[in-house]
Amino acid sequence: xxxxxxxxxxxxxxxxxxxxxxxxxxxxxxxxxxxxxxxxxxxxxxxxxxxxxxxxxxxxxxxxxxxxxxxxxxxxxxxxxxxxxxxxxxxxxxxxxxxxxxxxxxxxxxxxxxxxxxxxxxxxxxxxxxxxxxxxxxxxxxxxxxxxxxxxxxxxxxxxxxxxxxxxxxxxxxxxxxxxxxxxxxxxxxxxxxxxxxxxxxxxxxxxxxxxxxxxxxxxxxxxxxxxxxxxxxxxxxxxxxxxxxxxxxxxxxxxxxxxxxxxxxxxxxxxxxxxxxxxxxxxxxxxxxxxxxxxxxxxxxxxxxxxxxxxxxxxxxxxxxxxxxxxxxxxxxxxxxxxxxxxxxxxxxxxxxxxxxxxxxxxxxxxxxxxxxxxxxxxxxxxxxxxxxxxxxxxxxxxxxxxxxxxxxxxxxxxxxxxxxxxxxxxx
Amino acid sequence: xxxxxxxxxxxxxxxxxxxxxxxxxxxxxxxxxxxxxxxxxxxxxxxxxxxxxxxxxxxxxxxxxxxxxxxxxxxxxxxxxxxxxxxxxxxxxxxxxxxxxxxxxxxxxxxxxxxxxxxxxxxxxxxxxxxxxxxxxxxxxxxxxxxxxxxxxxxxxxxxxxxxxxxxxxxxxx
Numbered sequence: 043x044x045x046x047x048x049x050x051x052x053x054x055x056x057x058x059x060x061x062x063x064x065x066x067x068x069x070x071x072x073x074x075x076x077x078x079x080x081x082x083x084x085x086x087x088x089x090x091x092x093x094x095x096x097x098x099x100x101x102x103x104x105x106x107x108x109x110x111x112x113x114x115x116x117x118x119x120x121x122x123x124x125x126x127x128x129x130x131x132x133x134x135x136x137x138x139x140x141x142x143x144x145x146x147x148x149x150x151x152x153x154x155x156x157x158x159x160x161x162x163x164x165x166x167x168x169x170x171x172x173x174x175x176x177x178x179x180x181x182x183x184x185x186x187x188x189x190x191x192x193x194x195x196x197x198x199x200x201x202x203x204x205x206x207x208x209x210x211x212x213x214x215x216x217x218x219x220x221x222x223x224x225x226x227x228x229x230x231x232x233x234x235x236x237x238x239x240x241x242x243x244x245x246x247x248x249x250x251x252x253x254x255x256x257x258x259x260x261x262x263x264x265x266x267x268x269x270x271x272x273x274x275x276x277x278x279x280x281x282x283x284x285x286x287x288x289x290x291x292x293x294x295x296x297x298x299x300x301x302x303x304x305x306x307x308x309x310x311x312x313x314x315x316x317x318x319x320x321x322x323x324x325x326x327x328x329x330x331x332x333x334x335x336x337x338x339x340x341x342x343x344x345x346x347x348x349x350x351x352x353x354x355x356x357x358x359x360x361x362x363x364x365x366x367x368x369x370x371x372x373x374x375x376x377x378x379x380x381x382x383x384x385x386x387x388x389x390x391x392x393x394x395x396x397x398x399x400x401x402x403x404x405x406x407x408x409x410x411x412x413x414x415x416x417x418x419x420x421x422x423x424x425x426x427x428x429x430x431x432x433x434x435x436x437x438x439x440x441x442x443x444x445x446x447x448x449x450x451x452x453x454x455x456x457x458x459x460x461x462x463x464x465x466x467x468x469x470x471x
Numbered sequence: 472x473x474x475x476x477x478x479x480x481x482x483x484x485x486x487x488x489x490x491x492x493x494x495x496x497x498x499x500x501x502x503x504x505x506x507x508x509x510x511x512x513x514x515x516x517x518x519x520x521x522x523x524x525x526x527x528x529x530x531x532x533x534x535x536x537x538x539x540x541x542x543x544x545x546x547x548x549x550x551x552x553x554x555x556x557x558x559x560x561x562x563x564x565x566x567x568x569x570x571x572x573x574x575x576x577x578x579x580x581x582x583x584x585x586x587x588x589x590x591x592x593x594x595x596x597x598x599x600x601x602x603x604x605x606x607x608x609x610x611x612x613x614x615x616x617x618x619x620x621x622x623x624x625x626x627x628x629x630x631x632x633x634x635x636x637x638x639x640x641x642x643x644x645x
Contacts, residue, residue, distance in 0.1 A: 065521075129519055129594045133605055134481045145523045146476035168475060171523035173591075185522055188492070188500035194582055195484055196509045196529035200604050203480045203502045204524045205492040212473050215493045216480055242495050257496045 043079035045155040048072060051113065053165040059181035060166070061146070061206075064126060065173035068119035070165065072101060072153045075111050083156050084114045088121065091148035096125060101153065114153075122149060122169050129171065134202075139216055142204075146170045168208075213242065217258045221284040226251045226266060228291050229343035230363055236268040236291065270295045270341070293341035297367035301335040303348075305355060305375045309333030313373070314350040317362075319343070339364050346371075353417040353435075354378050380433040384463045387424050387443060389470060394428025395445055398468065403440035406450040415441050447471055477524070505582075514573050516634070517609060518592035520585065528586055530573035530632070539568045543643060564643025568635060571597070575630045586630060589614060597634055612636055 052071035054062055062068055074084055084101040099121065101114035127144025134140055152164040172182060185206050195201035207214055224247070226236040232251030237244060240262050245253040259280050267273040271291040278285060303310035310333045317325040317337065324344065329335045341364050348357035355375045362371055387398035399405070400422040405413040411421050415432070416439065422430045436459045444450035448468035455464050480490060484504050492500045512532030520526050543563045550556040578586060589595060600608025613635040 129523075131517070131525055131594070131596070131606075131609070134479065136481055136483060136604075139478055139480045141474045142477040142479045148475060170476075171519075173521045175521065182522070190501060190503065192503045192505055192581065192585075193526065194528055194585060195504050195506050196513065196515055196527065197506050198483050198485050199509075199515060199527065199529070200481060200483055201504055201527050202525050203482065203490045203504065205478045205480070205500060205502070207473050207475060207478055207494075210473055210475060212494045213496065214473055214478055215496065217491060217493065219491070219493060219496070219498050240496075243497070255496075256498060258493050260496070262496075 043076060043081055045074055045076045045081055045084075045157070045160050047075040048084070048153055048155060048160055048163045049075075050153065050163050050165055053167075054181070055165075055167065056180040057183055059183040059186035059208075060168050061170050061182045061186045062167045063172040063174040063182055064119050064122045064169045065171065066119065066175075068117075068122070070116045070118055070151060070153075071104065072114045072116065072163070073107065073111055074114060074155075077110065080106070080112055081156075085154050085156055086116045087152040087154065088125070089150040089152065090125070093150070097121075116151065116153075118151065125149070126169065126171055136200075139214065141207075144171070211242070215258055215260075218282075219256045219258045220280055220282070222255045222257050222262075222278070222280065223284070223286045224253050224255075224264075224266070225286070225288045226253075226268075226291060227288070228271065228293060228341075230341075230365060233268060233271075233291060236266055236271075239265045239267075266291065295341050295367070296338045297341060297364050297369050299337050299339050299362075299364055300368065300370045301329065301337070301346075301373060302370060303329045303333040303335075303351070303357075303373045303375065305352075310351060310355070310373075310375070312350060313348060315373075316347040316349075318345040318347065321345075341365055341367075348373055351375065354380065378435060379459070380435055381457065381459055382431050382433050382461050383457050384429055384431050384461075385422060385424065385441075386427075386429045386463060386465045387445070387468060388428050388465065389448065389468050394424075394426075395448070395468060396424055396426050396428060398424040398428065398443055398445040398448075398466075400424070400430065400466075401442050403442045403452040406442040406444055406452055409444075413442070415439075441466075443468065479525075514571070514634075515598040516573070516589065516614075516632075517596040517598070518589040519594055520588040521591070526585060526588070528575060528582075528589070530575045533574055535572040537570050537572070539570070540565045541567070546644065561644065566638055568638070571634045571636065573632045573634060575632070577627045578630050579627055583628065583630070589632065595634075597636070610636065 051073045074081055086099045086101050088096045090096055101116045104115035105113040107113055147169050149169055150164055150166045152162045154162040188206055193201050193203055224238050226233045226247050234247055234249045236247045238253050240255055243255055247253045257280055261279050263277050265275045270293055272294045274289055274291055301315050303313040311329055311331050313329040315335050325337045327335045344362050346362050347359050354377055356378050357373050357375055385400055387395045389395055400415055401413045402415050416434045418432055422432055424430045436457050438456040440452050440454050442452045443466050448470055484506050487506045488504050490502045491498055507529055509529045510532045514530040514534050517525055517527050542565055545560040545562055548561050550559055595612055595614050596609040597612045599610045615633050
């Protein structure tokens with residue numbers, strides 16, 4: 043005789059519940075395939091939840107299915123009942139949640155060939171000190187699933203309320219729960235598929251960067267992560283109300299950004315560019331001979347301030363969104379508005395003076411042709427009418443005026459955003 | 472981390488209330504407690520239902536106690552003087568079976584089902600304490616009823632249960 047196969051025909055499990063009542067009939071049917079003489083013995087080893095062998099029993103031959111297959115039966119209820127704890131109650135403090143030791147126990151039944159010629163077959167289940175009545179759900183699924191139950195209590199007297207836990211990884215608590223909502227974004231906008239983890243819970247944000255958790259009162263830690271961003275961690279407390287968190291993630295991915303300054307197809311060298319975020323200077327530098335400044339920046343939004351351009355050029359401060367690698371940012375250079383100023387140099391008697399020279403206030407003493415007034419490229423010289431016109435920006439400063447035979451003079455002038463006449467009177471030496 | 476099996480929450484509710492169980496900080500199940508008003512002098516029984524859960528039920532203050540004393544026996548004694556002796560026997564003592572008859576009124580149909588498990592409960596306890604809830608406050612008793620299942624299931628009904636207390640200790644000769 044040789045057993046060639048063992049299979050469990052009836053393990054009493056239905057659905058997702060492995061809760062078996064041991065105060066009702068409970069039998070296991072095992073089919074044995076063999077060659078040679080029909081086997082009379084099949085063993086059942088009973089193990090507890092610590093994998094400790096409690097005892098070995100013989101299964102009873104029940105039915106011959108085929109010439110080479112016999113069914114054995116193991117009547118488990120009376121045996122398993124012997125290993126359950128007593129029904130005595132225990133003391134418990136008020137408003138406490140405790141595990142009821144002994145009301146349930148995990149067992150493993152291992153069916154094996156006495157000659158150990160084939161692999162064992164085993165079944166694990168949770169035995170419960172309960173009785174399943176006719177017509178009730180198999181596997182006591184209503185208990186397993188914690189379908190709503192009602193408990194009767196006398197006013198201000200003790201009552202126990204029961205909850206069935208089916209997973210050792212679960213954390214079980216009592217109380218009302220509240221909504222904690224997260225809205226996740228980066229410097230550009232809402233972030234989808236950011237992973238938010240709280241204890242053993244996790245959620246991915248939707249297209250609006252939102253995710254919600256239903257939590258009870260208590261203290262929690264969260265972690266928010268997404269590829270390309272620095273993981274954000276934090277703590278919060280729930281105390282009887284809903285919460286909302288709006289959190290911005292910072293990118294940990296850099297891009298090569300080229301700032302290019304050019305006007306009328308002419309590259310602008312030595313333009314100073316400052317890159318700031320939240321008022322804090324991140325990077326700065328001057329454009330090169332090609333009008334380029336190259337920097338490595340994290341994917342984010344920055345405030346850009348440009349200065350030290352040619353006096354008539356300007357770039358308004360703006361925000362730059364860095365979201366690709368590489369990225370080029372062409373500075374938008376505009377012309378400043380200039381206004382004509384007519385200088386008229388005369389002497390007493392309203393005599394207009396030709397060839398009077400006008401520079402900045404240093405020019406009187408230096409005579410240096412580089413000491414020009416304001417942004418002018420050369421010293422201004424009056425014509426036969428004693429006049430010279432210069433286009434420049436509005437402002438207040440000093441001019442220096444000199445002419446041979448006359449006392450040089452320096453005066454403060456204010457030019458306005460409009461055409462302007464400035465009369466200067468020189469005194470003969 | 473937790474254990475597989477029943478978790479039990481103990482509470483003394485002053486009014487009907489829902490108890491919310493959360494798994495991993497999310498609501499998993501809501502259980503309802505129905506509180507019954509009781510007057511002073513009520514009796515409380517604790518028993519195990521068919522699912523292995525301890526349940527409680529209050530009975531009204533109109534309970535009745537009855538004693539059934541039983542003579543243990545008599546022993547002979549020698550009459551030493553005919554002047555002052557009255558009997559040649561002495562009682563050894565008595566043992567008493569005390570029965571408390573309890574009445575639960577206005578038992579609804581759903582409550583009737585829950586209460587019916589008391590007849591098949593391997594443990595039934597009678598509360599004999601005053602304010603505490605310790606092992607000493609609960610007395611294990613036997614029960615017999617008026618065959619509750621024969622009563623027609625009306626909207627509200629009355630249930631009578633007799634509780635037989637453990638042997639009543641008394642002074643005895645041996």
